[in-house]
Amino acid sequence: MLFNQARRYLYFGLLLLVFITGVWAERSGVLAELLEYDEDIRYLVVAHLKLTLISGGLAVLIGIPLGIVLSRPSLARHAETAMQLLNIGTTVPTLALLALAMSVLGIGNGPAIFGLLVATLLPIVRNTYTGLLAVPAHLKEAASGMGMLPRQLLWQVELPNALYVILAGVRTALAINVGTAPLAFLIGGTSLGELIFTGIAVDEPIMMLAGAVPTALLAITIDFSLGLLAFVLVSKGVNPLRQR
Amino acid sequence: MIKLDNLTKIFDTSEGPVTAADHISMEVPSGEICVLLGPSGCGKTTTLKMINRIIPATSGTVFINGEDTSAMDTVDLRRSIGYVIQQIGLFPNMTIEENISVVPRLLGWQPERYKARASELLDMVALDPSTFLKRYPNELSGGQQQRIWVIRALAADPPVMLMDEPFGAIDPINREVIQDEFLKMQAELNKTILFVSHDIDEAVKMADKIAIFRAGKLEQYASPDTILAHPANEFVAGFVGSDRTLKRLQLVRAGQVMGARPTFVQPQQSLSEALVIMERNEHRSITLVNSQHEPIGIISRDVAWNHQGLCGEHYEGLHGIAQQHDDLRTVVAQMFTADSSWLPVVDDQGRLVGDITQRGITHHLGATYRTQG
């Protein structure tokens, strides 16, 4: 496929870039300086991932069931209103969310996780809801006409067909989460933001890079992993990544 | 057997109650196909969907094989009825095997049993199980999907099937093919089938009985021939069309109308013998058959009159030939094409079994008016 070919060129280009950057970093001594932060980086990557996984995991555990509940026909009348509110919620910038979390809950990892959870929840609920609603009505009619119980209809027909969209929501959500987690440092959460913001404050570019590079790599890795997860989990018959 | 007793549906809409089905009573005998026919919004689909309670009835009762279904659990009822909707309702997330075995799995069949059943059904529609079982619907052509989706409804061998315009979305050529396949299957399976259609030709082709609906009321419920020959009222007559007599041609096979004692000659007979036979029967031509009794040509009266010798030396080619199982529409089309007033009729082995004439056809079509009218 063309896209794969394009990707191969791109990877080649990226590798070259990384190589050149690497050579430059080595020559100029930046690499050696970066490695001084080695210990901090390790510690903070783990802490950063903890924030992301706890808040993101909670968001998935709350968001998907919430999306499912909102998509039930008995709630149809309230669901649209709820989605409108969620859409407005999604518009609120993440820094503002964290600031609001701080003004209500104070500082520390708790408020940070809460703020991240709210920022992450919205796309998951929205995608779960729209994904389930997009399952064609005739499939649902065929299923209940064949004698499926509502529970069987949900597990065997609705969720498998909506899974790709739901996972896309989780992917977006976690990308936001991993990108917002550095800001959590500002309200007392432990994350790679510590290196970035301190680096900015004391005008220390290497420290900044020591935070920024792992953050960027973390975001790209998580995005890629979730893409992979969608590739594997979503049935071949409805998986846009696996069409012939 | 399906019996509907005063089945009624009243929808509450913003403009007040609307009666979609008004005291529908009818009975479909076991093993028959009943087509519910009418313009859109006439209540045919509502009536169908009340049987498996996709639409709950306002009042009235449905009996299946004599049992009052209102006492049955909705889910059990639905699992005992094959249901085919207009759109291809194959689940895109499931393989063909999983799709076919949905109802058997819901019923708790063992894997060996439903797997075997899936293969068996694929064989029935001439799709190779080893190729198709593990495929997904989007890897199949439209026609293949249609077949799968009809056999899926048959998976648990339900005695009753409900079909909502099942062939409505198929192009005309493939529709004919699928209809024929379906009729062939039905000849073996003998399901009791309710079938919604808006296409009079499809109804005439498929139905043992046709129920014509208008504005929620059952206007006429009778065999296709009766509906075409004796529409109960202006509406039915208008709906079946002004060419309804021509449509009746489809309902009759050549074998039912042919003269069963055809006249013929063989190649070694003389032309004068042929002439005698023709004059005795007042025919203007006669079929020539070979030693296997297969028609190979015809001899006209003019030729027999003007020539001497054996029939085998003076015959001309056949104008056309009718199969015993051809419907009269096909036969008449052949006659018109060949500008011929009669055709020899052959059986499946190609042997002459009768002859069919334009007069015989008009006589047959007119019989119903002479006895009933």
Add this chain to the structure above:
Amino acid sequence: MDTLNFLLENLDQLVALTLEHLMLVSIAVGLAIVTGVPIGIAITQNQRAADIVLYIASVIITIPSIALFGLMIPVLSLIGQGIGYLPAIIAVLLYSQLPIIRNTYTAINNVDPALREAARGIGMTPLQRLRMVEIPLAVPIIMAGVRTAVVMNIGVMAIAAYIGAGGLGTYIQRGISQTDPRQLIIGAMAVSVLAIAADYGLLWVQKKFTPKGMKVAG
């Protein structure tokens, strides 16, 4: 009450920061339109180029904004612009590329082939076709991309206060560092209201741009 008093006393400053915030986002998104739309149109000519460009844009948008600032500052310091407006504007410019390029590309590609055929049939050159048929039909969808970009980047610009770009993020920054709930709440609310207002305002514009008889979802 405290917060309200603070708000009334500092109304002038709030208005000034809001305008600064809006202006920075407008300049950056404006530049993004000028670059993104032509790129989006150009890549409709070549599938492979389209795949590569869209892939790069989607990787860029995955990079967290604060990380992007962190990566840019050392580079921009070389020309003495490490902190301030420039990195903020460049970041917004980069983030806006994906929604704008993708929407332009999709919109032009989705123009009904029958319309394209008709345009060719009445003798339009490819350029005329682009100008008179494809772009007008694509404008509402491009506008939707611009709207996404603006809303997203109002948030990014708030973070940019930490690299000295100013704007409403200044309140949040000060609120956090001085543990002053008044500034914290005012900053957070102002930036949220701005984002929501921009969302609705641009939705209105998007509808205005939609030719009558053409319905576009979203």
